[in-house]
Amino acid sequence: MKNIIFILCFSMGCLYSSAQAQNDTAPEKKNTSQWNNAIVDKHIIPAYKALETSTQQLKQSSEDFCKKPDKQGFIQLQSAFINSLAKWQSIQHIRFGPIENSLRDFRYQLWPDKRGKVNKHLNKLLIAKDSKALQGDKFPHGSIAIQGFSALEMLLFNKDSSFQDFVTQGNSNYRCDVALAITNNLSRMSTGLVTDWAGDNNSFRNAIATAEQGNSYFENELEVSSNLLNNLSTQLILIVDYKLDRPLGKNIRKSIAKRAESWRSRQSLSNINNNLVALKALYETGFKPWLKNTQLKQQIDTSFAEIHTTMDNINKPLYEAVKDPSLRPVVLELRRKIAKLKQLCSVKLPAALDLPLGFNSLDGD
Amino acid sequence: MKKIITLLAGICLSTSIHASVSKQDVINHYADLAHAMYEDSLVTAKKLHNSVQTLVAKPTEANLDAAKNAWKESRAPYQQTEAYRFGNAIVDDWEGKVNAWPLDEGLIDYVSGAYGFESDENPYYTANIIANKNLKLSGRAINASFINKELLSETLHEFDEIESNVATGYHAIEFMLWGQDLNGTGPGAGKRPASDFNTKKCTNGNCDRRAAYLLALTELLIDELDWMTTQWDTSGDARKGLMAVNTDQAIATIFTGMGSLAYGELAGERIKLGLMLHDPEEEHDCFSDNTHWSHYYDAKSIQNVYTGNYTRIDGSSINGPSVSDLIAAKDSDADKDIKKRMDTMMAKMQVLVDSAEKENIAYDQLLAEGNEQGSKKIMAVVDSLLETTKGIENGIRILKLETIAFEGSDSLDAPEKVE
Numbered sequence: 001m002k003n004i005i006f007i008l009c010f011s012m013g014c015l016y017s018s019a020q021a022q023n024d025t026a027p028e029k030k031n032t033s034q035w036n037n038a039i040v041d042k043h044i045i046p047a048y049k050a051l052e053t054s055t056q057q058l059k060q061s062s063e064d065f066c067k068k069p070d071k072q073g074f075i076q077l078q079s080a081f082i083n084s085l086a087k088w089q090s091i092q093h094i095r096f097g098p099i100e101n102s103l104r105d106f107r108y109q110l111w112p113d114k115r116g117k118v119n120k121h122l123n124k125l126l127i128a129k130d131s132k133a134l135q136g137d138k139f140p141h142g143s144i145a146i147q148g149f150s151a152l153e154m155l156l157f158n159k160d161s162s163f164q165d166f167v168t169q170g171n172s173n174y175r176c177d178v179a180l181a182i183t184n185n186l187s188r189m190s191t192g193l194v195t196d197w198a199g200d201n202n203s204f205r206n207a208i209a210t211a212e213q214g215n216s217y218f219e220n221e222l223e224v225s226s227n228l229l230n231n232l233s234t235q236l237i238l239i240v241d242y243k244l245d246r247p248l249g250k251n252i253r254k255s256i257a258k259r260a261e262s263w264r265s266r267q268s269l270s271n272i273n274n275n276l277v278a279l280k281a282l283y284e285t286g287f288k289p290w291l292k293n294t295q296l297k298q299q300i301d302t303s304f305a306e307i308h309t310t311m312d313n314i315n316k317p318l319y320e321a322v323k324d325p326s327l328r329p330v331v332l333e334l335r336r337k338i339a340k341l342k343q344l345c346s347v348k349l350p351a352a353l354d355l356p357l358g359f360n361s362l363d364g365d
Numbered sequence: 366m367k368k369i370i371t372l373l374a375g376i377c378l379s380t381s382i383h384a385s386v387s388k389q390d391v392i393n394h395y396a397d398l399a400h401a402m403y404e405d406s407l408v409t410a411k412k413l414h415n416s417v418q419t420l421v422a423k424p425t426e427a428n429l430d431a432a433k434n435a436w437k438e439s440r441a442p443y444q445q446t447e448a449y450r451f452g453n454a455i456v457d458d459w460e461g462k463v464n465a466w467p468l469d470e471g472l473i474d475y476v477s478g479a480y481g482f483e484s485d486e487n488p489y490y491t492a493n494i495i496a497n498k499n500l501k502l503s504g505r506a507i508n509a510s511f512i513n514k515e516l517l518s519e520t521l522h523e524f525d526e527i528e529s530n531v532a533t534g535y536h537a538i539e540f541m542l543w544g545q546d547l548n549g550t551g552p553g554a555g556k557r558p559a560s561d562f563n564t565k566k567c568t569n570g571n572c573d574r575r576a577a578y579l580l581a582l583t584e585l586l587i588d589e590l591d592w593m594t595t596q597w598d599t600s601g602d603a604r605k606g607l608m609a610v611n612t613d614q615a616i617a618t619i620f621t622g623m624g625s626l627a628y629g630e631l632a633g634e635r636i637k638l639g640l641m642l643h644d645p646e647e648e649h650d651c652f653s654d655n656t657h658w659s660h661y662y663d664a665k666s667i668q669n670v671y672t673g674n675y676t677r678i679d680g681s682s683i684n685g686p687s688v689s690d691l692i693a694a695k696d697s698d699a700d701k702d703i704k705k706r707m708d709t710m711m712a713k714m715q716v717l718v719d720s721a722e723k724e725n726i727a728y729d730q731l732l733a734e735g736n737e738q739g740s741k742k743i744m745a746v747v748d749s750l751l752e753t754t755k756g757i758e759n760g761i762r763i764l765k766l767e768t769i770a771f772e773g774s775d776s777l778d779a780p781e782k783v784e
Contacts, residue, residue, distance in 0.1 A: 106641050114528065115467055116484040117642055123481075142734055144641040253503075254525055258485040
């Protein structure tokens with residue numbers, strides 16, 4: 001019922017309030033610009049570019065398949081989906097900036113979908129066969145539930161999905177039209193992200209690079225660092241509380257495997273792995289270099305390594321593992337280890353870096 | 366499932382306090398306000414129960430309308446308590462019993478075909494308690510031949526920890542009184558006929574069980590609100606909980622309640638998501654189309670807590686020391702700024718109210734796809750809530766309630782909770 005996931009960590013309150021008055025007591029002034037810029041250039045922009053490339057390939061695969069639907073093309077399309085999903089999961093943690101424009105964050109993927117909206121809205125669309133709704137100027141403004149990975153996965157990986165759904169009578173051609181609309185949408189959004197981040201002088205990259213003087217996006221460079229740190233912490237909360245706890249349930253009998261992210265394509269664990277690889281890169285590029293607490297550094301390194309080892313011991317999809325008496329304990333072990341990392345990054349790291357986390361967007365019912 | 370917020374007070378202590386208002390005064394008054402609001406909620410819930418008894422005894426359309434009005438009146442004081450939910454663990458652990466939302470109404474009663482037949486999230490999506498004396502849930506046979514408070518609250522509510530299995534509370538009552546709103550994003554709310562409760566000329570079957578269900582719901586609501594009102598008495602646990610921690614921590618709790626209601630809950634979960642889906646089911650009061658008032662009074666709740674003012678259902682008002690005074694003593698411009706942000710928030714909420722009450726365009730019509738004017742009105746509310754959140758964050762900084770940490774997650778607090 002309640003997921004009051006709150007992180008109020010205003011230990012840096014003093015730093016944001018009038019610096020003049022507090023100069024004598026304020027800690028030594030730090031400048032985090034270079035680390036923020038490193039995150040942008042080495043981590044964020046390359047990841048969005050990879051997403052752009054992969055979604056272009058996905059769009060191409062869907063066009064090829066829909067011209068001549070056959071088994072081989074379908075398998076090719078499914079594999080392009082999995083590749084694009086992996087690229088999305090590698091940048092899912094960035095929750096500010098251009099991803100917020102035009103509701104892109106939700107249009108890429110509505111998840112968790114606690115009210116089953118993807119299923120409902122997709123079925124409604126398939127029954128209505130409304131081709132106007134799929135037009136390029138209309139589709140992005142409709143329900144966010146059917147515009148991204150969740151809806152596409154449902155089309156491509158439903159239990160009985162096969163290439164024949166796309167050719168036989170009934171919904172045949174329209175099903176392909178929907179797939180094309182979604183892949184086109186994903187590809188356009190990804191290109192938009194790359195342009196908005198790295199396009200020209202008005203790019204978001206530039207806003208971060210000039211944050212030190214303050215601009216319309218950021219008061220100063222520490223606000224950028226705080227946002228990035230918040231994203232690191234929020235993603236770990238998402239993994240533990242949503243990606244693992246919800247399918248796990250309180251015990252094996254009460255596990256609900258269908259609450260796992262991307263369960264239809266059996267990518268749940270792969271998603272988590274991609275998230276963690278990305279979080280590690282974010283941490284190592286932008287925070288570890290100026291973290292002075294060597295004990296905490298050691299703890300975080302160990303934590304990432306232990307998670308990796310445990311992950312390797314789960315040799316079935318999460319969808320099966322949560323209900324498998326021999327694997328469930330390993331999943332629980334994984335969860336404990338990620339929860340430990342979550343604590344390190346949400347509590348100890350902000351304190352050690354003297355950065356505030358602010359309110360957390362996952363809060364709410 | 367419960368996440369408990371613990372806001373630990375910061376290390377820097379405030380150096381000066383406004384001469385006339387102490388933190389302790391603010392905390393005391395905050396608890397007094399809560400008591401008044403829950404008491405008003407209880408009084409209006411009793412009126413609702415009376416009108417439901419009349420409806421069940423004599424199921425006429427006029428009596429159904431009277432019960433609907435009583436429900437709407439009961440929502441006004443309750444929604445104003447919502448700023449107490451986040452931050453006060455005792456409220457948060459409890460509130461799902463009375464205000465859980467959204468619900469899979471197919472668990473309770475008959476639904477239309479458009480509702481669908483299954484859900485990834487909930488295996489009991491169409492269990493229909495009212496039509497089934499014997500339920501088989503999660504491999505367990507459940508005797509539902511007698512519908513009473515225990516069956517609803519102890520067995521069925523949040524069955525299998527599934528959040529949308531809402532068997533009790535305001536929204537279940539709302540569904541019982543209005544039924545499903547089948548008008549999509551067009552005009553009109555749910556249209557359950559009064560004859561659904563008529564045991565002699567019953568429509569849609571099982572009218573005796575439906576009437577028993579509704580009665581049990583209003584009785585439960587009274588029990589729960591009575592309990593919560595008591596918790597805010599001078600010797601109640603909610604009040605004692607606030608007094609048990611140091612004053613900075615208690616003040617931080619007040620801010621958490623306001624900020625989390627404004628940001629994640631109201632702006633995000635209840636408002637923005639629905640707009641993005643253009644889905645009429647995604648409004649807080651989806652059966653009754655009373656959402657504009659629910660949102661309005663939620664915002665009012667934030668303003669009440671900040672300013673220490675509350676207008677009771679009898680028209681009298683309560684005023685007293687509040688966090689506004691604490692901030693004003695340190696930085697009067699910041700206090701004015703926060704108040705201004707909240708005034709804007711109320712003005713934007715008023716636009717939603719006027720749309721529904723004066724222009725007859727309900728909230729679920731505003732969020733329809735292609736309704737650009739409606740979308741703007743809703744987004745203006747979201748933006749004003751985000752601005753209010755920023756003001757609240759600033760207030761936290763000014764009072765130096767720098768939090769060392771909170772930890773809200775089961776995974777750290779009680780790893781054994783998951784087996």
